[in-house]
Amino acid sequence: MNEKIDFALERIKTLSADPDDQAYLLEIAWLYNRIVLAGSAEPVIDLAFELVMPVEFIGLCVSTAMEVGFLRLPAKGSTGGLISQKALRALRLKGKQWV
Numbered sequence: 001m002n003e004k005i006d007f008a009l010e011r012i013k014t015l016s017a018d019p020d021d022q023a024y025l026l027e028i029a030w031l032y033n034r035i036v037l038a039g040s041a042e043p044v045i046d047l048a049f050e051l052v053m054p055v056e057f058i059g060l061c062v063s064t065a066m067e068v069g070f071l072r073l074p075a076k077g078s079t080g081g082l083i084s085q086k087a088l089r090a091l092r093l094k095g096k097q098w099v
Helices: 003-013 022-037 043-051 055-067 085-093
Strands: none
Touching: 003 022, 003 043, 022 043, 022 055, 022 085, 043 055
């Protein structure tokens, strides 16, 4: 795992796991996007495994991130949506960099 991914995983562990917290959902969107881009066939399950959290909870967070516009809806035939421009702007405002 590269250092940027390690940093993202460490950063999310400092936040309260709350599907209503926009900061938490931004981190979920960032990590979920990475997993989708890596070609995961089951990105929610893979993210839950990485975060050592229940799949149902991560699924709720991903769904909520899509509802608030931090993740785009998956394209037809794909396994997951990518991070949105709205989320990228919010991350930049918080001082994080898209890599």
